[in-house]
Amino acid sequence: MAGISGGKNYHHGDLRNALICAAVDLATEGGPERVVLREAARRVGVSPTAAYRHFDGRGELLRTVRGHARARLADAMERAAAREPGADDPALAAERRLAALCRGYVRFAVEHPGLYRAAFSAVPAVDRPACAPAPPEPEIRAFTLLREALEALGRTGGRRPAAGAAAWSAVHGLSLLLLEGPLRRLSAQRRDDVVETTLAMVVSGVRVP
Template structure:
């Protein structure tokens, strides 16, 4: 996966708002949402806090922008995991492999970018977050692109006959909860102590179990 940031942000001219967001993404990558401080982002790009406040009402607005970037980067990791899969002649099996792959990309992002991963799921006061119940993401909202990637994969399981239609409602929550929980156990729980090869085996077995449950026919 391509680097989340392209080195230390520097502002020269033009789009200061975007430069501040990029600097704040770097801060999040270093230490999670607590590191996203508007004054720190301003210092990183070489402008005054006053200049930064012309583009953001406050800390919460900058954090929301970084959270969106984190969600987009997470989705990109999921998409890349699907992209590298070999093509299959069986659409149903391909749908199964795709679902496993997006889970693999999810966990990989958490492991490789823990600070930005945590920021992607931090709490903010944004109205969009309050309106999202975890069942249906608003169309076109960039902060929910990873959720829509999962939903599309589950719809494909149904379309190819691998998932029973009656199992489809709220399946996102079951899959998401399992993969998110696994990611946090690896980052902050006892699975952090596993050697990388054992950890990867646990991840693959977990993903296989999740998809097997989603596609059970009996």
């Protein structure tokens, strides 16, 4: 991803980055459960325990990968929205943007199943020593994008409170069902149908009735 290392022999020079790259590859290939410390080290050509100089253990490695995956997802959504043509009518434009973001989301999930699953994998979480009650829980840009798009759409008409979460739910659930759920093995055609229907539901659901 970010950091082509100039590897030496004993001291690698950029092990942390190299491990992250390897781990991201692993996640891409087989999802979060495939992110295995020993394998990442192996790929980088380093002993398993070397990773402990840079990560607190598998958990932290996985958490790092998750961050990357989330960033990539958001990027994909933004690219999808950017490709969308504008519209004179602001309401129409807002609707289109929201739809484009959602399509980008689902598309990313379908195209990079492993990475997508990694993006939302529940990672063990660090043991907190009974202080620092709430880890800031960094924002998830994918969600922010959806929320903002919904707000923009809402400004062009009545908006239901908490619609952001509802929209996200639909898009997220759809992705998971398509990926590993019972909607897996749908033809591309039928998959698109489902996506569009869900999108219509989301858009129409934003408006108060």
